Amino acid sequence: MTQIYDRVTLIGLGHIASSMFHAIKRAGLAGEVVGYARSAETRQIAREIGLCDRVCDSAAEAAKDADLIVLCVPVGAMSSVAQEIAPSLKVGATVSDVGSVKRAVIDAVMPHLPEGVHFVPAHPLAGTEHSGPASGFAELYDNRWCIVVPDLCDDPAEVAKLAALWRGMGSNVDKMDADHHDLVLAVTSHTPHLIAYTMVGVAEDLGRVTDSEVIKYSATGFRDFTRIAASDPTMWRDVFLNNKDATLEILGRFTEELFVLQRAIRSGDGDYLHDYFTRTRAVRRSIIEAGQDTAAPNFGRTPAAKS
């Protein structure tokens, strides 16, 4: 793989940034990768585990002379980080991000960027329930999608370079406008996460069903929800606060549909339930055919050894 940027700076050193570092190194996509994290503890860990070629003690210093600066912080922190790095951005540099919502990030970042700096928002559709600088791995983006928002940048060559970086990290790349992105993600990611959080919260709250029973018997379905509901709380708080309209719209649709199924259960309409459950089964097959999940039963989980 050829080098695409001389210097890439990652602001924020969590799960997404650390996986980017490993994926960039795997393919030799940048001459130098510089990092910064707000927390001194995170910077310390990064230095200990060799995350980034160089870790700086301020965002402004990290951004200086970089060709690409990627904001890898929770959506709610984008504005202040953009403000902080703005004075040290060089002319011709490209700023990007990895935020799970795009319209709110654009509104937060754009006003701070000086003339002569390109802005190409992006969102890699990948991640795990783990977080922090030590949780990244080079394969995270392999055969996942990265959505790039091209229309704020008037230089197609800079958009192409960012797309090439993501392809080099293993991703497939799609282009999309910010509002469509936010709606699609409300369906495929934000609403499923909120529902998983809710289900886990309900189960945890129920007095009559002790914690121990919920935990012990979780292999019957519940445990799948707990993986999603173990995702980073700060990141997800910011997602919901910043993609409010689309999430509330899809939630409304979800509740409506749930009430219809609830009524079918109450009235004993078995045909309706059976048809519904047959239709949803087909969606799974499509996802497996598209290479977006494993066909192995239970996601290929191996049963734990008997104690």
Add this chain to the structure above:
Amino acid sequence: MTQIYDRVTLIGLGHIASSMFHAIKRAGLAGEVVGYARSAETRQIAREIGLCDRVCDSAAEAAKDADLIVLCVPVGAMSSVAQEIAPSLKVGATVSDVGSVKRAVIDAVMPHLPEGVHFVPAHPLAGTEHSGPASGFAELYDNRWCIVVPDLCDDPAEVAKLAALWRGMGSNVDKMDADHHDLVLAVTSHTPHLIAYTMVGVAEDLGRVTDSEVIKYSATGFRDFTRIAASDPTMWRDVFLNNKDATLEILGRFTEELFVLQRAIRSGDGDYLHDYFTRTRAVRRSIIEAGQDTAAPNFGRTPAAKS
């Protein structure tokens, strides 16, 4: 492992029964395992793949002279199967089942059983999204729980034998009364399944977000729901129709909680969301510590090779 029963008969040869066959054989728990399935095609497949030592063409014939008869059919079929086998059950035989609800199965089966036959309902809390006679495997029950309902049987030795069979197949065994079972499962299994079915149905319905986008971008959370929503439609229709009260109760609780979170999003109450998401994260840790799920990111799924 010692042999526990001379002859075990499995009525219904789907995912649960075929896994039982392999687990019984792995540990040598029965002298002979006899099978029956209503569909001629399933019986044919079973004979071809060596599922069961002997496959019979009627339930009555399969049940004849068996020491243990396990009903492995959807809950809605339990009554007619019990009626069919009743005349051929030998005195001293034990009837059990693997149904996901227990009160409704007891109501369906009990009235048909002749004097001198024991009834020990059970429910192995294990399974995958796959179904059918070829989908079973010996490890399915390893370190999972099997719930046994002991109070309908006046011979503790027969309850102990059934529990020993499940332990021999790899399970841990708990005893519980039928109503408590149905409530616990409404929380850990039935409601999560209904919610997953609903979410997948909503995503599939949305006109503006094409099928292709929902499929392509499913790795952001949605794909986890599709696994659960790919479970057997007949089995799940019967679960909801037969555990109506507990499921509707937990669904009501779920909707209430979802509305509170929805209001927090609408009003921008970030602290409430952050606290909630932090609390649910702890549940995941408990499940992993209890050996009921893997700690590997994304359930240990390997990214598909890039095409």
